[in-house]
Amino acid sequence: MPAEPVAGAAAAGADGAGLPVCRTCGTQYAAARPDCPVCLDERQYVGPDGQEWTTLEALQASEMTGRFEEEGPGVLGIGSSPRFAIGQRALLVRTAAGNVLWDCAAYLDEQMVKGIEELGGITAIAISHPHFYSTMVEWAHAFDAPVYLHAADREWVGRPDPSLRFWEGESHRLSDELTLLNPAVHFPGSAVLHWNAGGGALFCGDVLQVGPDCRWVSLMYSYAQHIPERPGKVERAAELLGRHRFERIYGAWWNRVVTSDGNEVLRRSVERYLRFERDQPPAT
Numbered sequence: 001m002p003a004e005p006v007a008g009a010a011a012a013g014a015d016g017a018g019l020p021v022c023r024t025c026g027t028q029y030a031a032a033r034p035d036c037p038v039c040l041d042e043r044q045y046v047g048p049d050g051q052e053w054t055t056l057e058a059l060q061a062s063e064m065t066g067r068f069e070e071e072g073p074g075v076l077g078i079g080s081s082p083r084f085a086i087g088q089r090a091l092l093v094r095t096a097a098g099n100v101l102w103d104c105a106a107y108l109d110e111q112m113v114k115g116i117e118e119l120g121g122i123t124a125i126a127i128s129h130p131h132f133y134s135t136m137v138e139w140a141h142a143f144d145a146p147v148y149l150h151a152a153d154r155e156w157v158g159r160p161d162p163s164l165r166f167w168e169g170e171s172h173r174l175s176d177e178l179t180l181l182n183p184a185v186h187f188p189g190s191a192v193l194h195w196n197a198g199g200g201a202l203f204c205g206d207v208l209q210v211g212p213d214c215r216w217v218s219l220m221y222s223y224a225q226h227i228p229e230r231p232g233k234v235e236r237a238a239e240l241l242g243r244h245r246f247e248r249i250y251g252a253w254w255n256r257v258v259t260s261d262g263n264e265v266l267r268r269s270v271e272r273y274l275r276f277e278r279d280q281p282p283a284t
Contacts, residue, residue, distance in 0.1 A: 016159075017057040020033065020055060021056055021134075022052075022085070023052040023053060024047050025038050025131060027158050028134065028136075028137065038130055042222060043186070043223075043224065043225065043227070044222075056107070059084065059107055060109050063082075065111070066081075066108075066112035067089070069254070071254075075092070078092055078105055079105045079107070079254065080106070080107035085134070086132075088103060088206075091203060093178070093193070093195060094119070096177065098121075098124070099119065099120050100122070100125070100178060100193075101143075102193050102203045103203075103252065104133065104139055105134065106134040108142060113142050113143070121145075124148060125147040126174065127148070128190060128191050128193075129153065129190045132205055137163060147163050148167060149166055149167075150166070150182055150189030151166040152182075152184075153190075154189075167180065169182065170240060177195055178196075179193070179196075180193055181194055181240060183207060184233060184236065185219050185237045186220065190207040192207055195246075198247075199245075200244065200246035200248070202246040203250045204217075204251065205251070208249065208266070209223060210251030210252075210257065214255075214256065215265065216265065217249060217269045218269065218273065219234050219270070231274055231277050242263065245263060246263060249265065
């Protein structure tokens with residue numbers, strides 16, 4: 001089924017920089033509100049000081065700057081210094097059909113826009129799950145690019161906009177090289193991006209959490225609250241992703257990249273996860 005645009009508010013243009021942004025998760029909302037639904041959900045949290053807000057405009061007036069670093073072949077990491085909110089970095093995937101932004105950093109300024117435009121701009125944006133929706137509409141307006149989200153997570157959109165495109169089912173093809181997949185762990189509408197070039201790569205945010213030593217991944221319902229994902233959902237996700245070949249797995253944070261044997265890393269990680277969940281002895 002084709003991706004459908006969201007109904008709702010018209011593009012806010014430059015005025016969007018003054019809209020409220022949650023300091024804890026980085027989600028931007030269309031209007032002032034007392035709470036952040038993303039943080040009130042059991043997968044996230046409200047900090048000990050309570051709900052706190054800022055704006056993109058205020059961040060741009062601070063000492064914050066954009067951060068660009070190569071994260072792999074044809075893959076540029078984009079984030080901010082110092083880190084803000086969850087601290088994730090986006091990834092610019094440079095394909096033959098144009099650049100696609102995977103996930104979304106909360107911070108964006110004119111220098112970052114100029115630097116990305118010099119690399120060819122952005123033809124589309126795709127996001128793994130609601131924790132990384134952040135300032136996605138600002139990015140969409142800056143580059144005149146559609147944003148692809150899974151329809152199962154529509155309820156978490158904080159700033160409706162015509163740039164949003166909702167897809168359904170277990171896969172959605174963006175181009176000859178790129179396909180979105182719905183493993184449905186962490187969130188029902190969670191997505192990963194498969195790139196079929198150069199041995200294959202999987203871009204997963206923290207739908208799959210790449211470990212500190214980059215030899216393992218984990219799958220959780222909530223990372224912040226340490227709630228494990230249900231075994232049946234983990235099995236289903238592993239089966240779906242295992243249909244595709246990938247050497248590399250790109251996580252959500254800087255330098256969290258599995259650089260080889262991605263399929264095997266996923267297989268053994270899922271086997272270990274299910275063994276502990278079910279209190280089974282190691283395979284001999």
